[in-house]
Amino acid sequence: MEKKKLELLQKKKKSIHNFLDTMKTKEYVSNEVHYFKGKKYILNLKDSKRSRIEIDDKKYIYFYVPSNYTLEQKQKYYENWLRKELKKELERLVPKWEKIIEVKAREVRIKKMKTRWGSCNFYARRIWINLELIKRPLEHLEYVIVHELVHFLEKSHNKRFKSLLDLFLPQWRLYKQELNQFILDY
Numbered sequence: 001m002e003k004k005k006l007e008l009l010q011k012k013k014k015s016i017h018n019f020l021d022t023m024k025t026k027e028y029v030s031n032e033v034h035y036f037k038g039k040k041y042i043l044n045l046k047d048s049k050r051s052r053i054e055i056d057d058k059k060y061i062y063f064y065v066p067s068n069y070t071l072e073q074k075q076k077y078y079e080n081w082l083r084k085e086l087k088k089e090l091e092r093l094v095p096k097w098e099k100i101i102e103v104k105a106r107e108v109r110i111k112k113m114k115t116r117w118g119s120c121n122f123y124a125r126r127i128w129i130n131l132e133l134i135k136r137p138l139e140h141l142e143y144v145i146v147h148e149l150v151h152f153l154e155k156s157h158n159k160r161f162k163s164l165l166d167l168f169l170p171q172w173r174l175y176k177q178e179l180n181q182f183i184l185d186y
């Protein structure tokens with residue numbers, strides 16, 4: 001038991017450390033650590049007239065960008081890329097869970113948020129997803145999607161809401177716990 005506890009503690013420590021890394025202001029320079037879908041990558045900048053981003057699944061995110069680009073230009077391009085990648089995942093995961101939960105979101109939007117991983121407007125049937133989630137493991141994104149879609153069945157975080165989550169995503173408590181280590185308001 002003690003060993004298991006220790007392992008858990010180490011895991012927790014590691015994930016907090018990893019997340020603090022992701023929250024640091026980025027400079028978009030080579031050798032900087034960036035997270036993507038829960039994996040750690042090293043940024044590798046390449047001079048190129050045409051901007052693009054390529055992922056080497058083992059280690060690197062190659063960021064091709066004109067050498068005269070300012071920090072703001074690099075940040076804008078990079079965040080746009082993150083947005084596109086998150087959109088791809090949402091286009092796959094939202095319909096999957098809409099089918100299972102038997103609800104439909106009229107609109108799913110991506111937003112940079114400081115205090116929440118997601119939110120929903122019950123009446124407008126609209127869901128907001130935090131852009132940061134594309135840096136987290138996909139199970140975390142999936143949990144937030146399920147959480148927000150279940151709100152269309154139950155507005156508040158009551159007993160019924162929790163039993164619906166238990167039904168659709170039995171491991172939701174673990175994902176919630178992992179996410180809440182970082183943003184407390186969710």
Ligand SMILES: [Zn+2]
Nearest residue numbers: 147148151157
């Ligand atoms: Zn909620």
